[in-house]
Structure formats: C-alpha cells, structure tokens
Amino acid sequence: MQWAKAGGGYQSACSSEPAKPDKGLQGRREMECAIVKGLDADVKFWTDYSKVHFHPLSIYELQGVWRGLTPFGDFGSGRGLLLEPIQEEETQERLRFFTEECDHLQGLQVLVDDSTGFAGIGADFLESLADEYGHTPVLLYAVRSPNSFNRPVDLWNSTNRALHDSVSFIKLSSFSHLIIPIGLPHLSGTELCRHLHINDANIYHSSAVYSAAINCITLLFRMESVGPSSTSAIGSTDMSTLVKLLSEDSGRKTSILDVSMPAALVSGAKSKGNFNFGSLHPVTPNVGDTKDGQSVEAVVIQGALKSDPLARASISEVVDHLYSCTRRFQQGLSICHMAVSPCPLAIPLPFPPIFAPSVGSQGEILSDSLILGNSMSGIDVPSIPMAARMRVSEAVLPYLQSRLYSLKQLALARGSLGRQILEGWGFQKDEIQELFEYLSKVVGAYGGATKDDTSDSD
Numbered sequence: 536m537q538w539a540k541a542g543g544g545y546q547s548a549c550s551s552e553p554a555k556p557d558k559g560l561q562g563r564r565e566m567e568c569a570i571v572k573g574l575d576a577d578v579k580f581w582t583d584y585s586k587v588h589f590h591p592l593s594i595y596e597l598q599g600v601w602r603g604l605t606p607f608g609d610f611g612s613g614r615g616l617l618l619e620p621i622q623e624e625e626t627q628e629r630l631r632f633f634t635e636e637c638d639h640l641q642g643l644q645v646l647v648d649d650s651t652g653f654a655g656i657g658a659d660f661l662e663s664l665a666d667e668y669g670h671t672p673v674l675l676y677a678v679r680s681p682n683s684f685n686r687p688v689d690l691w692n693s694t695n696r697a698l699h700d701s702v703s704f705i706k707l708s709s710f711s712h713l714i715i716p717i718g719l720p721h722l723s724g725t726e727l728c729r730h731l732h733i734n735d736a737n738i739y740h741s742s743a744v745y746s747a748a749i750n751c752i753t754l755l756f757r758m759e760s761v762g763p764s765s766t767s768a769i770g771s772t773d774m775s776t777l778v779k780l781l782s783e784d785s786g787r788k789t790s791i792l793d794v795s796m797p798a799a800l801v802s803g804a805k806s807k808g809n810f811n812f813g814s815l816h817p818v819t820p821n822v823g824d825t826k827d828g829q830s831v832e833a834v835v836i837q838g839a840l841k842s843d844p845l846a847r848a849s850i851s852e853v854v855d856h857l858y859s860c861t862r863r864f865q866q867g868l869s870i871c872h873m874a875v876s877p878c879p880l881a882i883p884l885p886f887p888p889i890f891a892p893s894v895g896s897q898g899e900i901l902s903d904s905l906i907l908g909n910s911m912s913g914i915d916v917p918s919i920p921m922a923a924r925m926r927v928s929e930a931v932l933p934y935l936q937s938r939l940y941s942l943k944q945l946a947l948a949r950g951s952l953g954r955q956i957l958e959g960w961g962f963q964k965d966e967i968q969e970l971f972e973y974l975s976k977v978v979g980a981y982g983g984a985t986k987d988d989t990s991d992s993d
Contacts, residue, residue, distance in 0.1 A: 571888050571914055578739040584885040592629045597656075598622070606652075609699040610706070611960030613652025617659045627663060634668075641756060642672030642774035646749075647707060649716075650683035654703035655960075661710035672778045675711035677704070678745055679718035681735040684820075694952050697941040702957070704938050705970050708788060708977070712778045715790045715925065716819050716934060717745050727794060727816035730900060731889045739887050747880060748794040748818055751923040754835050755874035769850055770835070770874025777925075780872060781831050786980040787927045789935065791819045797890075797898040797919035801839040801848050801856040810839070811860045815924050821934040832926035833872040838879025839920050840899050850875050879918040888914045932983045939974045947971060 574584050597616055599605070606612045617623055634640055643664075647657035654677075661673065687693050708714040719725065722733040722741055733740045758771035772780075782788040793815035801810045834857065841848040848856075853875045861871060879898060895901050898919030945953030946967055957967055 567884055568914060570884060574739060574885055575737070575887055578737065581738075581742060584739060586885060590633075592632055595626055595629065608651055609695055609960075610652070610655045610658075610702050611956075613655030613657075614659060614960055616652075616656055617663070623663050626660060627667070630664070631667075640671060642674060642712075642778070643668065644753065644774075645673060645675045645711070647675060647677055648679060649677040649703045649707060650679035650699075650718075654699070654707060658703070658706035658710060661707070665710060672713075672774045673711040674774060674778070675707055675714045676749060677707060677714060677716045677718075680738050680741055681719065681721050682738075683718070684720040691952065691956075694945055695956055698945055698953055698956055701938040701942040701946075701974065702960070702962075702970060704935075705974050709973060711788070713782050713788050713790055715792050717748070717792055719818060719820050725816065727796070727818065730797065730891050730893045732891050733889060737887075740889055743887050743889060744794075744796065745818060747796060747921060748792060748923055751794070751837060751880065751921040752792060752833070752835050752925050754837055754876055755833065755872075758874065758876060767850075768874070768876040768878075769854070770872065772833075772872065772874070777833060777872070780870065781833065781925065781927045786976075789931050789977065789981075790925050790927050791817055791822055791931050793817050793819075793924040793926065795922040797894060797900065798836060798839060798922040799900055800842050801836070801853050810836075810856065810922065812924075815922060819931070819934065821937060823930045823933045830926055830928040830930075831870045832924055832928075833874070834922070834924045835874045835876075836922040837876040837920065838898070838918060839875070839877075839922075840897060845897065845899060847877055847879075850877065880921045881918050882916055890916045890919075894919070929981050929983070932978065932981050935974070935978045935981065936983055939971075939978050942971050942974060 578584055600607065600616065617626055645657065645661065647653055649657070657675075661675075687696060704714075704716075718741075719727075721735045722728045722731075722744060723735050728744070731744070733744070735741065755770055755772050755777070756774055758768045781790060795810065795814045795816070799810040799814055836853060836857070839848045839853045839856075840846070841852060854873065857873055857875075893901050894916055896915060896917070898916060942953075945951065946957050948954065954964075954967065962970070
C-alpha cells in the first residue's frame with residue numbers, strides 16, 4: 536500500500552503483484568508424489584506402507600518360521616504353531632491385555648490371510664479363545680490377494696490347494712459368528728474398478744480397495760448412537776446386533792461384501808450414473824446371480840454427493856434415495872439395515888494413486904465431457920464417497936458348494952490322495968467326516984444341494 540498527498544490531504548492507493556506459487560506447497564506435493572511413486576514400485580509387504588505405531592504387545596513373532604525357507608503355503612503348515620502351551624498362553628495374555636482396556640467389548644474383528652498357513656494359525660487361535668470369549672461376537676474377514684488364485688497344474692499341488700480352501704473355510708467359520716470372504720482373482724477390468732487403475736500384481740493396489748471396503752462397512756460400529764433426525768450420522772449399531780440380524784436366526788453365517796468405490800451421486804439430475812443397489816459389486820469371490828427372497832443385509836454409505844450444484848448430500852436426502860432404491864431394486868429383500876454418514880473416506884498418504892481421470896477432486900464421477908479436461912492425477916483426490924453392503928444371501932452358494940465338492944471328491948474316499956494330505960495335516964478319518972458334515976450343513980442352510988450320500992466313498 537502506498538500513500539500520496541492530494542489536495543492538502545493524504546489518499547491511499549493499493550497495488551498488488553500476482554501471487555507467486557507457494558514453494559513450500561510445491562515442494563510438499565513433489566515430495567508426496569515421489570513417496571507414492573516409490574511405494575508403487577517397491578511395496579512387497581503391508582509393513583512397507585503402514586504408518587501405524589503398533590503397541591509392542593500387538594505383534595507376535597512365530598518361532599521357527601522363516602519366510603522363503605519354512606513351508607507355509609497351506610492349512611497344515613500353520614496348524615499347531617500356536618498350540619504349544621507357552622505360545623498359547625502368551626498370545627491369549629496379549630489379547631486379554633487389550634480386551635481389559637475396553638469399556639465395552641463389542642466383539643472381535645479378525646483379518647486372516649486364508650490362502651496360506653495363516654489360516655491354520657487363525658483357526659487354532661480362535662479355537663483357543665472359545666472358552667473365554669465364547670459369547671463374544673467374532674467377525675472374521677478371510678482376505679486373499681489376486682496372486683493366491685494361481686492354480687498349480689500337477690495333481691498333488693492342485694489337490695492340496697483345493698483341500699486347503701475347503702478346510703480353511705470350515706475351521707475358520709466354525710469358530711466365528713460371521714465370516715466374510717474377500718478377494719477376487721483379479722480387480723482390473725471389473726465393473727467394480729471401472730473408475731480405478733489397478734495393477735493386480737501389486738498388493739499395494741488390491742489391499743487399498745479391500746481395506747477401503749472393510750473401513751466403510753465397519754463404520755456403523757464406530758458411529759455414535761443418535762436419533763433419527765440427526766444431521767451427523769444415523770444407523771449406528773454394535774457388532775452383536777449386526778451378527779444377530781444377519782445370521783443368528785437362519786443359521787447362515789457366510790456373508791457377501793459388496794462395494795461401490797467411489798459411490799455415484801445420490802440425488803440431483805436424473806442420469807444413469809446415479810447410485811443404486813446395482814452399482815454395488817462383490818469383492819467376495821465366486822458369487823452367483825441368485826435372486827434370494829430371504830436376503831438380509833446392512834448398507835453403509837458415507838460422504839454421498841449430490842449434483843446441481845455438486846455438494847455433500849444431507850442425511851435425509853441419502854435416506855430418501857436409499858429407500859427409493861430399495862423399492863425399485865430389492866423387491867425380494869427381507870430385512871435391510873441402513874447407516875449413513877456425511878463424512879467421506881479420506882485418502883491420505885500412503886494410499887496409492889489408483890483413481891482414474893474419471894474421478895474428480897471430491898471423488899465425484901465425471902461426465903465424458905469433463906474427463907477430457909481433467910488434468911488431475913490419482914494423488915489429487917483427497918476423499919471419495921463410499922458405499923458398502925454386507926449381505927447374507929443364497930448368492931454365496933457357488934463359493935460354498937465348490938468347497939463341499941472338493942472335500943467330497945478328493946478326501947472322503949479311502950486311500951485317496953486327498954485323504955493322505957489331510958492325514959498329513961493331522962486329521963483322522965472321523966475328523967474328516969465331521970468336516971464334510973459341517974460344510975454340508977452350511978450349504979443346506981442356504982438351500983443348496985449337499986449331496987451328502989457318502990456310502991460309495993466308504
């Protein structure tokens with residue numbers, strides 16, 4: 536600002552120069568881009584990109600297991616590793632330390648890589664907790680990466696892999712109240728990732744999608760309980776209530792997880808891009824298209840957007856839109872629990888830059904005319920709207936029946952290669968029969984044919 540004398544007084548005159556780019560912000564962005572590019576190229580393990588400070592008691596080292604040296608590719612290789620008295624007591628004490636810190640223990644959420652020996656470890660650990668936490672709800676997410684679907688061609692390894700899938704599911708589900716299988720053979724090219732750039736060989740990419748899905752569907756456990764007219768969030772519930780809603784009465788305890796990432800608009804101009812239940816796509820593998828009149832589900836939508844103008848939709852607008860979708864797309868639906876939060880999913884570092892040019896700065900899905908002028912990269916998306924659905928439905932039958940078929944065909948016949956493999960894992964004849972009977976009941980609970988006549992095998 537300059538002062539000039541005019542007519543015996545002083546008059547102010549303001550002048551300014553064009554603002555110069557903030558070198559600090561530019562430097563920060565360049566640093567963030569460098570970090571993300573480095574992670575994109577170099578990530579091999581989840582610890583490479585995790586920035587969580589873990590409590591010393593939350594990490595337990597498996598004694599005598601060395602990556603690349605110790606066989607760890609199937610259920611049998613992990614079974615028994617935690618059953619030594621000292622190890623079993625130590626792991627239980629570590630969990631007890633955290634549960635005693637809880638004012639109110641809703642339940643236990645367990646994530647297990649069920650494609651490796653961790654399936655056997657997870658089953659043993661959950662079994663050891665049955666006496667002390669038998670009435671505590673256990674939600675188990677059985678997560679696997681795309682590369683775990685690479686099938687061996689030789690007879691022994693292909694039989695071993697098929698039985699691993701069957702036994703892992705049986706043992707993990709038998710010690711959980713609800714099991715949610717997660718992990719597709721590939722994400723790239725699917726309708727789920729229509730607006731994402733995914734490299735299936737990069738676990739940094741696939742884990743970002745799956746963790747976002749789990750974070751969204753579990754939001755209803757973390758929201759505060761408020762009234763129906765709240766403007767902050769509605770639909771919160773605890774783990775026990777959700778488990779009872781989805782599985783307790785029907786005996787169905789295997790759930791499908793569907794996701795929309797990013798979620799489309801919930802209101803505004805009528806277009807084919809508006810959110811509906813058809814825009815939710817499964818991250819659970821081998822799901823059928825069965826229309827189940829007895830489906831029970833929970834839907835969570837966070838940070839929903841509306842158009843005209845582009846803005847966050849209110850809670851009431853989202854609820855009205857979801858009810859409209861329920862009437863149009865879910866005629867056979869029995870029960871649907873809905874939870875809505877205005878807070879979008881934050882996309883901070885170290886989230887990978889997987890968003891396509893069709894995703895705008897607020898996570899909105901751009902029209903074709905706007906995509907051409909979008910110069911943003913995946914790192915320029917700070918948050919997105921998300922939607923997720925957990926449903927117990929007959930659509931999971933193909934997943935279950937494939938495991939039942941493998942167990943019946945490969946392991947029940949006396950002297951078969953499959954029975955030899957299971958005996959090598961420590962299962963006796965009667966235990967193998969119990970595995971089959973348990974899985975038959977699971978399939979039967981969904982109305983599927985169990986084909987449980989095993990007299991020819993015996």
